[in-house]
Amino acid sequence: MIKGYKYNGHGDSGLFEWLLQRVSGVILIVVIAVHFFSMIKSGEWGLKSIVLGPLFALGIFHTLNGFKAITDDYVKSTIWRAIILAIYWIVGVTAAVLALKVVSGL
Amino acid sequence: MVEDNELNFTGVCKIKYKGCKMPRKDLVTYPKKVSYKKHTGMTAWLLHRISGVILGLYLLLHIFGKAGYADWFGALTGNAIARIIVLVAFVYHAFNGFRIVLIDFSNGAEKEVFSKQFMVVVLLTIVVTIIGAIPLFS
Amino acid sequence: MSVKVEYHKYDVVILGAGGAGLNAAQVASQYVSTAVISEVYPTRSHTISAQGGISAALGNLEEDHWIWHMYDTVKGSDYLADQDACEYMTKLAPQYIIELEHIGVPFSRTAEGKIAQRPFGGHTAEFGKRPVKRACYAADRTGHVMLQTLFEKSVAQKTQFFNEFYALELLTNEGAVNGVLCWDIKNGGFHIFHAKAVVFATGGCCRIFKTNSNAHINTGDGLALALRKGFSWSDAEFIQFHPTGIYLAGNLITEGVRGEGGILLNAQGERFMERYAPTIKDLAPRDIVSRSMVKEVLAGRGVGPNKDHVLLKIDHIGAEAIHEKLPGIHELALVFAGVDCTKEPIPVMPTAHYQNGGIPTNYLTNVIRAVGPNPEEPVPGFFAAGEIASASVHGANRLGTNSLLDLVVFGRTAGEQSAKYAKENNFVPLAENAGQEGIALLQKFLNSNGKNTFGPMYKTLTECMEKYVGVFRTEETLTTAKGILADLKKQLDDYRVNDKSSVYNLELIEALELNNMVLVAQALTEAALMRKETRGGHAREDYPERDDVNFHKHTEVTLDGDGNIKIDYRPVRMKPLTVEPFPLKPRVY
């Protein structure tokens, strides 16, 4: 008998991630489309100020949360999961900092 | 509170594995002769995952590239085939993602609806990819 | 050779996890420690297949009274039912149905939101004047919703379940029943359950017929266990043949189809039931409809290339009504008969459905001795409910929907009574060498290396029962059957089980079941041979009339010390608890 189907508390329920994944996904569709077409229309950095901020924030969340879902499915060991999750955090934070630098530096 | 719900089933999970070389957990993941059929929904989900991984990697490398840490990346994405792959991945992931949102927030969960929706997603992906590919190659 | 046996101690041990068993469990577990032993997972018991409904004089749609229900039950049983039990059951029915509804059974509803009811065969208002809407239903999945709800309820009550345990022997000591010996199918190994009270709810035995509506597990195991310990099988010859089994497959098309307006047609397109039961036509009790159908076929008015079945027409009530009220039937007809019942009629023939008799009990579900100087003396610590038990409310023929009512009312009573008994009494110690017989039996089969195997023997058994002990019986056919069965009994000594594994050995279980089935079939045939009249589900072509002078009594089949079948009789309890008895009358509809 496998035991321990326990209620894990609100913080770790997955509701928030799930909801934000959907919200960010829908916004990203619009934002990336704008980003993509602006590139064609008015050169490489058109409309960047409106678009790039949410793009990076949401994009990084959406990406890494998606990666986490995949990790949860295929990585069974809790230790490896924790390590991979830590890597995601590091990559995410680095990417966010770099993104900020790119946007503000131009 | 939840512990109250433990089933009082007994006489289970105690098989004596005399001479059995297979560990117990492998009795769940033994090699299958036929793997599970890829229904529409499962295909859509697998494609969503694959395209998601492609896009995610692209995004991260894009940021690193723009920040000047991965110069090789610009060269890679200059390639037309790579661009097409990213484009297809994006268009599919976007439309299919929107379909998943529809499942939750409209009546997309109906059995009759979702396979049709998937066909629409595939069609839109093809059409939009072609339209999007024109500027890429011009 | 020493055998390892695991011992368990519970106040109440319930054998069988069908409707009656689970209902007993959910009640008994409120008071005492209770274990349920089942050959399959509880939700896979055969109650799940019950379709049409459960009768109770709720009067939600038209005026109804429990005494009309009682009258119908007694008349339906061809006056062989014990009237105290009938009164007990029909009087408590409305209360227990409402209790079921309170624990969550999703009954279909009337426009006002009350439990919906539909007419059913043999249920009438004002003592036979007109059909009445009495069967409460949940579409055509009444048994399904009841069993699952009762399972959920008993799990919530912390009943202990032993799933996939096969009972081998009933343990007795000092004249009382005090336990059961079981075989753990999944892991192998013997288990003895020592109990203050044992409740039998093991279901029926109709798997011995070739065309039957029963599950693979309904092999009469409980009957065989009880018979081997010298307990009686009451009214063994009364097997109910349900009129509308799907032709060839035997799967059931609920009587609710006729309740909703379905009609039976012969080859000429004639609604032949108008001739046999002019008042209530297609809603006559099952034995009458079954016999009429066979008569039609014998008269050459059967349908199909072989002229061997009749048609059940339901398409005239409209596709929408069928999908709403009878969705399961639509699916069954499509898969098993290959017809779309919203457009075409379903080919049907009678199918063995229910064992009307069983282990004799009083109306409080306590098993009685039934034979000997004091037939009504209860056996300490032994209770029975459901199809296995004979209280007896079904007598010679059960009315549709009364089986579910039987297991709700008597299952509950068994739970209450066994818990009460367990509280008032102590454990009877196990006999020395308790369980030896059952262990020897299993080992005999597990180590057997003869030449007969299950497949051919089971085929012979079922075909023999179908052909010679079917809807119509004669002295000649029954004697033939007796010969074949004696032969099968001999073949069992030269049996072979190829599979020697102790992990989920289905072949071993089948062997044990076959052993039981042969015994049950022999007892049934013997009882049928001795009853020289036609009453309810027992139709003798050589004695076509009911004979109240000689045969208005319960048959009691027992095994003597050498394993020979003995037939005794016991008078019918004609006195109800509070009301006036219904006197014997000719049974016409």
Add this chain to the structure above:
Amino acid sequence: MSTNKFVTFEIFRYDPEKDKEPYYQTYKVEIRRPGMLLLEGLNQVKWELDPTLSFRRSCREGVCGSDGLNVNGVNMLSCMTKIEDLGTDHIVIQPLPGMRVIRDLVTDVDDFFQKFITVKPYLIRKSPAPDKEFYQSPEDRKLLDGLYECILCGCCSSSCPSYWADEKYLGPNAFLRAYRYLIDSRDEGAEDRLPILNDKHGVWRCHTIYNCVEACPKQLNPTKAIVGIRRMLLERGY
């Protein structure tokens, strides 16, 4: 009769007491009538060809849920599947995936039942019941259609990639039954039940893959139930 058609059954075999590894055994099964069902084929194997085969079966009319099997890569009930409908002569029969094999085609379903019970699948009442039955309008009763018909065969849960991936994932079956009680007008147990469902092994683990919907032999829709539970959780602000 030599005119009869034969099909090949390739059946997963494994006896932990005897075999070191699982293997597949091939049987030639005769088609004896048009519309022959898979279970009849399995019984033919059991009764005529190889009595050592073990599998579960009970009601043989598709309501008990004993004989859920993986046939040619799809979960189905063997008693409700016509061999001709499979459209092939070569039929590979495997136990339900994602569940531990006990022997041959028999899987361990205790874990499945444990998950089913975890969601409190029974009517919870806080206020006292009336003397008569609860009144429930036909419209309220209609909400339960498509939910209460579940036969607990396990075809849905064991077809679900999330169920294979996460051994604690409750599975579509549990959600279907939870939703059946959540929207029952008589039930008052939403507060007890929803926190259990609002879990990372609960409804949020569903990736809307629809394998459960495709596999369900009763044409029920667990995905719809999951969507319903998610909406309920969002509306109640968990």
